[in-house]
Amino acid sequence: MTAQIPQTEEKIRVSEIFGPTIQGEGALIGQPTVFVRTGGCDYRCTWCDTLHAVDSQYRETWTPMTAEAVFAEIKKLSGGEPLMVSLSGGNPAIQPLGPLIEIGKNKGYRFALETQGTIAQAWFAHLNILTLSPKPPSSEMKTDWAKFEECLAAANGKPQIALKIVIFDQQDYDYARQAAQRYPTLSLYLQPGNHTPPSGQNSEQHIVDMEGINARLRWLAEKVTADQWYEATVLPQLHVLIWGNRRGV
Numbered sequence: 001m002t003a004q005i006p007q008t009e010e011k012i013r014v015s016e017i018f019g020p021t022i023q024g025e026g027a028l029i030g031q032p033t034v035f036v037r038t039g040g041c042d043y044r045c046t047w048c049d050t051l052h053a054v055d056s057q058y059r060e061t062w063t064p065m066t067a068e069a070v071f072a073e074i075k076k077l078s079g080g081e082p083l084m085v086s087l088s089g090g091n092p093a094i095q096p097l098g099p100l101i102e103i104g105k106n107k108g109y110r111f112a113l114e115t116q117g118t119i120a121q122a123w124f125a126h127l128n129i130l131t132l133s134p135k136p137p138s139s140e141m142k143t144d145w146a147k148f149e150e151c152l153a154a155a156n157g158k159p160q161i162a163l164k165i166v167i168f169d170q171q172d173y174d175y176a177r178q179a180a181q182r183y184p185t186l187s188l189y190l191q192p193g194n195h196t197p198p199s200g201q202n203s204e205q206h207i208v209d210m211e212g213i214n215a216r217l218r219w220l221a222e223k224v225t226a227d228q229w230y231e232a233t234v235l236p237q238l239h240v241l242i243w244g245n246r247r248g249v
């Protein structure tokens with residue numbers, strides 16, 4: 001009889017782990033966090049600002065790691081002091097992140113995940129906060145609301161859930177209004193898009209048009225108040241205001 005070969009643990013494809021820094025977006029804006037950015041995405045948004053974690057040309061920079069190895073790095077970066085861990089991508093929902101969340105939560109760490117809402121995972125229910133960020137028309141992606149519903153169902157009412165929508169123009173704004181009408185109980189965050197995103201590995205060389213971003217932020221703030229859309233929270237990308245397109249901050 002041949003001996004059974006033990007199953008090797010499924011690895012997480014990691015693009016980068018960095019921090020502590022502050023969360024630059026959405027419900028946790030300004031809060032200290034360590035980021036785990038996974039590699040790979042089922043979308044290709046026209047204005048994606050994390051191409052180095054999306055485009056397969058950067059695949060060789062992604063490292064397969066066990067949950068234990070990822071947690072060891074988080075622990076090292078945070079000095080062993082539990083904090084919020086932000087799981088981002090790419091689309092982190094592609095990756096087997098359940099064991100990492102379990103290990104970290106047992107040590108007092110909290111976990112936030114942001115995804116566009118195309119792939120549901122049972123472990124969403126173990127997150128502390130789930131941000132669903134469906135992509136508006138300017139991304140040139142099409143929202144599958146049935147898949148989005150599956151993500152909500154997987155969360156099973158356990159984590160706090162936020163709806164975050166990036167807005168570049170009027171069409172995106174109209175999309176956001178419709179999405180908010182669909183899910184009136186979710187807290188809602190609107191964020192002006194960065195039309196000068198980093199191009200991939202050479203992000204630091206890519207100059208941000210801060211004036212243009214601020215103009216869009218003003219437009220959005222004035223529009224939301226003029227429309228008496230009082231449930232919306234309008235926020236910039238704080239890390240872009242502070243560091244521009246720099247990576248690892």
Ligand code: SF4
Nearest residue numbers: 041043044045048090
């Ligand atoms: S879903 Fe996010 S990570 Fe994926 S391509 Fe769009 S912006 Fe980039």
